[in-house]
Amino acid sequence: MFTLSTPSHPSPKVSICLPTCNRPELLVACIDSCLAQSYGNLEIVIGDDSKDKRTQQLIAQRYANEPRIRYAKNQPSLGQARNVASLFERARGDKILLIHDDDLLTTDGVEKLVSLWARHPQLEVAFADQYEADHSGTVDFDASARLNTAFHRTKDAEGLQALPGRCGLIQMFPNNGWMANANLVRRIGYKDQYGMCCDFTFGTELCLAAREVFYLHDYVSVYRKTATSISHSTRGTTVAATVSAYAFVKALKLPPQLEPSRKLALRRLAPIVVSVHAKNRQAVLGSKIALTHLFAYNYGFSMRLYYHLLMLSRAAVSPVSGHTSPRF
Known part of the structure; x- marks a missing residue:
């Protein structure tokens, strides 16, 4: 556990960027968690994409x-990626932190992250652990531990990352609750051509571009599981975030030292994409991905492969009738 230190130079201003869309009942708790921060030099920049x-x-x-609140109503609506990009442009701080409207910050979350720059002046990006909570914000501590372990956020990984780009590729980098230098954030930007996986592609490109990335093994944000998220509503479709993320990872140009990280990312992504294609009766495409990523199925020693091949065969002979739901 790191102790917080007080920098001798003036504390940097932090811009908390908060995109929102049609969820005022969730937004209030998020804003209040930002206003309750123990760190004082901050602004809360809100971009509202709501229809009403x-x-x-x-x-x-x-x-x-x-x-501290700077609110703007987007007219017309910008969409997820362009809303976030507009927040980055409006931010006046030295550091940018992103939090989505259905999530929360811990009271000392900003302070824990910004204090890392005092010890590592060349730092460009920092992130930490997320609590997992239900719709009301009640934290499930066991689920929180499992969540962070699943995304490689463990005690032995704490510190400056030897391969910064690896953090984004293997999804160690979270979708919100991170902090980074504002100039780097704006240089990378949120790109709308990646659809539902704009969070993942941004995080990957940010970490690939950063000279130093620090992972803090401590909680700074709360991930609330809600049924109204965009990723939830598109899950299992051909526009799902996982499908776009797979294409993005496959196309990336990476240095040789990051190829193992690409393979690790594809090990997770490829089977989910195969399942999506089977559900959507795209048997040929799904089969091609499955057979060219046998490492993701332990080279045939995984029952998941044969389950997916069965799904694909059913899709091939029954292109119009009912289909089997994917098991991710």
Whole structure:
């Protein structure tokens, strides 16, 4: 566990970028967690992509006298990626932190992250652990431990990362609750051509571009599991985040030292993509991916391969009738 230190130079300003869309009932808790930060030099930049005026009215009524909040209503709506990109451009801070409207920050989350720059002046990106919570924000501590372990966030991994780009490729880097130098964030930007996996592609490109990335084995944010997320609504379809992430990882030009990280990423992504193609009756494409990524199925010593091949064969002979739901 790291102790927080007070830098001798003026504390950097942190811009908390908060995209929101049609979820005012979740947004309030998120904003309040940002306002409750133990770190003082910050602003909360909100981009509202909502179709109605509920969020706009809520901000006006509840936070009219809060100078740290800078709110903008997007007219017309920008979409997920362009909304986040616009927040990055509007940010005035030295550091940028992203938090989504259905998630939360721990009270000392910003302070824990920003303090890392005092010990590592060349640092460009920092991230830490996430709690997992239900819709109401109640934390499940066992699930939180499993979540971070699944994404390679463990005690033995703490510190400056020897291969910064690896963090993004293997999804060690979280989708929010991270902090980075504002100039680097704006240089990378959120790109809308990647669809639902813009979080993943941004994190990967950010880590690939950074000179130094630090992982802190401590909790700074809360991931709330909600049924209204965009990724949840598109899961199992051909526009699912996993399908786009697979194509992105396959196409990346990487130095030789990061090829094992690419393989690790594809080991996770390829079977899910095969399952998606089987569900959507794309038997030829699904079979090709399965057979060219046998390492993802332990080279045939995995029952998952034969289950997916069975799904694909059913899709091939029954292109119109019912289909089997994928088992990820």
